[in-house]
Amino acid sequence: MRGYAATVGVAFAVAAGIAADNGFAQQAPVKRDFESEIQAALQAAKTAAEFEFLGTLARTCLLPQSGGEDTRDNVPGYVTNPASAPPRDTWYAEPARVFDNLYFVGGKVHSSWALPTKDGIILIDTIYPYNSEELIIGGMRKLGLDPKNIKYVLVSHAHGDHIGGAEMLQTRYGVRVVMGGPDWDWVAKYPNRYKTMAPKRDIVATDGMKITLGDTTVTIWLTPGHTPGTLSYTFTALDRGKPVNVAYSGGTAFNFVNNTPDPGIRNFQTYIDSQKHMAAKAASTGANVLLSNHSEFDNAFNKNRMLAGRGDGPHPYELGADWVQRYFQVMQGCARAAQLKLEQRLVETAKR
Ligand SMILES: [Zn+2]
Numbered sequence: 319m320r321g322y323a324a325t326v327g328v329a330f331a332v333a334a335g336i337a338a339d340n341g342f343a344q345q346a347p348v349k350r351d352f353e354s355e356i357q358a359a360l361q362a363a364k365t366a367a368e369f370e371f372l373g374t375l376a377r378t379c380l381l382p383q384s385g386g387e388d389t390r391d392n393v394p395g396y397v398t399n400p401a402s403a404p405p406r407d408t409w410y411a412e413p414a415r416v417f418d419n420l421y422f423v424g425g426k427v428h429s430s431w432a433l434p435t436k437d438g439i440i441l442i443d444t445i446y447p448y449n450s451e452e453l454i455i456g457g458m459r460k461l462g463l464d465p466k467n468i469k470y471v472l473v474s475h476a477h478g479d480h481i482g483g484a485e486m487l488q489t490r491y492g493v494r495v496v497m498g499g500p501d502w503d504w505v506a507k508y509p510n511r512y513k514t515m516a517p518k519r520d521i522v523a524t525d526g527m528k529i530t531l532g533d534t535t536v537t538i539w540l541t542p543g544h545t546p547g548t549l550s551y552t553f554t555a556l557d558r559g560k561p562v563n564v565a566y567s568g569g570t571a572f573n574f575v576n577n578t579p580d581p582g583i584r585n586f587q588t589y590i591d592s593q594k595h596m597a598a599k600a601a602s603t604g605a606n607v608l609l610s611n612h613s614e615f616d617n618a619f620n621k622n623r624m625l626a627g628r629g630d631g632p633h634p635y636e637l638g639a640d641w642v643q644r645y646f647q648v649m650q651g652c653a654r655a656a657q658l659k660l661e662q663r664l665v666e667t668a669k670r
Pocket of ligand 1: 544569
């Protein structure tokens, strides 16, 4: 963080003509070529993505990002009037047993995952209030899991597409809910925004916290960026008895304030640092499976369909450690490109 600010400072000084007169300026100060730095960051992301992570590349390098802070506290339309929720055929997906002990109970767009253990079930993410009943409760029953056995619900971050079913699950089954501290605060601050979705404040996640149930442990990593309290996870699942290591990325798009250099440059740095943190945890746990909470990023919906025709072939989710690392390189490259654009703006503003 500090080194980063220093770099911007030098660029600023050069642009303002300060560095030229410091006594040792034998060579002309190097003027930063922002265009080529931005192109290099974008190219790094594209090279890392190849065909596997095109959705992540499109979302973070290509599509317009949300800019300013949303401080409105409105009840979402799909809560006020459930009939206005998107039609079922836009989100319904069949549930699937993806690994021996990891079940997909999400939809076409957003994911939810159930990890059954001998002492109950850990559920990761809860999709929307309007489809958590059918997809999570209905999906679990279809796959032979009893939702009454859910003990923990891990909410990656407090957006309506992931926290939507948490209040219902807590009220109905008395589950323990784990979320990042800043996102708990957010839920308390915006009662209308989280109407019908807000669990009572429960477990505040810390970096490295272990949620253990029976023979299974999910380790939580704090990866602020997408929201200030975004959580990511590492855990082990079994594929026909063989362990595979999962890295679960909890937040992807640039939803933070990023339309001005201050605080945009800093916010991008938080995001980049989180991706580095999670990439390091993925590497040290030997992660060879990458999961997300959007099919757009991990292709869960398509992979579940490929799984049905797997036979004796490789597991479609088992990408290998190199590809898991590439996922985090895509996010870093795109974030760096966007951050560079803000740095460029900062320097050009100073010149005027
Ligand atoms: Zn989100």
